[in-house]
Amino acid sequence: MNILVTGGDGFVGRHLCAELVDRGHTVTSLSRSPDSTVLPDEVETTTGDVTDYNSIVDAYEGKDAAVNLTALPPLNEPRPGTFHDTVCIGGAVNAAHAASQHDVDRYVEMSSLGAEIDSPIAYWRTQGLGDMVVEYSNLDWVVLRPSFIFGEGSETFAFVKKYTTPYVTILPDGGSHPTFQPIWVRDIATITADALEDEKHVGKAYNLGGPEVLTFREVTQMLYQAEGTPVKIFSVPDHLTRIGLYAVDPIPQIPFGINQARALEMTNVTEHNQVDAFGLDESDLLSLSTYLKKETGRSIQTST
Template sequence: MKVLVTGGTGFIGRNLVPELHERGHEVTALARNPDEAEFPDGVETAMGDVTAYASIEEAFEGQDAVVNLVALSPLFKPPRGLSHMSVHLDGTGNVVRAAEEHDVGKIVQMSALGADPYGPTEYIRAKGRAEEVVEESDCRWTIFRPSVVFGDGGEFVSFTKKLTPPYLAPLPGGGKTRFQPIWVDDLVPILADGLDESHDGKIYEIGGPEVLTLAEVAKLARRAEGQSVTVLPIPMELAGVGLKVGGAIPGFPMGADQYRSLKFDNTTSDNDVRNFDIKSEELTTLEEYLGVESVDPT
């Protein structure tokens, strides 16, 4: 199968492209700067920006499927000149349009847990509206909604460490927001399986083997550095004011949207890894990846 991966040089793309190649697919990695990643011999690259339709259209010619991974991180404010709507919604619209015009048979869409056109954050709303665009397309489709993804080159652990300095860390709501982190090496085979027709028309919520609070993740991340951390609870209302003020400062990583994202959990209601002949307990935990022991939830 000829497979185009948009966002091919991103965190997940750099892991998925080799997986698809090893399975015998003819893979093309599309990115704004495709030379940023090193791929196995035989993998093609193409330059393009999903927010600019003319720059990506040619890459869709002759493809059997496209895996749309292009995304902005929900953990940080979007870079100047970009927004979640312009990348996730408009970018997905361009991917769908190019796929339809070039008779690409299948779209595998990377979405996010909680995706909802009327959700509480711009990121969640943009992901939800992008899902609607995919579902309304003329292509076959499969949609994945993963929780946060960790691994070498990922942002989740490094962001948590940036948010929680060692020894004493003030966290909104005491860091009680819950996540279900999944290792990238566990996720990419699932995404690759999504190309199969048996998964057409399905939306899968994907999470890791355990649920961890932000405070627990912070303690694990610091333990991996040989450090300890005590969480200082900050009332959500007070944290919201602080982040609103801080968000106006150039270079400050968080803003109102990121604050709102900490007010709801990022966990599956029923982990769909079972649809890929995987048992949740077989997946890699964050502790195993970091090489540390579990923390006391209290």
């Protein structure tokens, strides 16, 4: 197949493009500022912004399939001048319409677990609306909703390091929440490629997670263990954290605010992990603890 991947040189996209090339597909990566150095030599690059329909529509010409990976980071506040609704909703409208105009046969929308139109958190609310756009289109669509995706360059890792400190750190309610079900980026790349290739997935949305359910406390401890750095976690009442994050929300230099306060209360775990629809069992997936141990050679405890 001839496949277009929007956001193809991003964290997930570079792994997906490599997977698709390995499977013998012709792949084009579209992004605002293409970086061919992170992609296999076989991948073509093109410039476009999903918030600008005219800049992307021609890229869909002659494509058999497309994947939309573009979104703003869910954990940090968007940089000034960018908004979740213009990217997650407007981007979904533009990408789906462009694919429809060029009769693209298969379309995969990368959403996220928790994407609901009534979510109090802007990222998940706009993702839910973006999903609805795709699901009401005339495309042969598949929607994937993973929990947080981890791997080298993961935004989740970066967020934890911004939010915590080594040796001693303070977390709301000791980090007992939020809870995650982290899934490895290469496992997501495999699942996405399967969703493109197998027509049995058309018209379905899948909630996906990895083999471990972890609290914010556990993720924090594991990341510092991987560095060989001890960390002792102290607890602060939830309501004090929320007050503090609401207070700093208007300050653009601080990457936390109202949405982060609300996100601290979330549960990002599947009720039923639908990786089984792709012939996978949770035991087939790489866990965060195993990944960190392989990367660092250090023993990683999932609960301390």
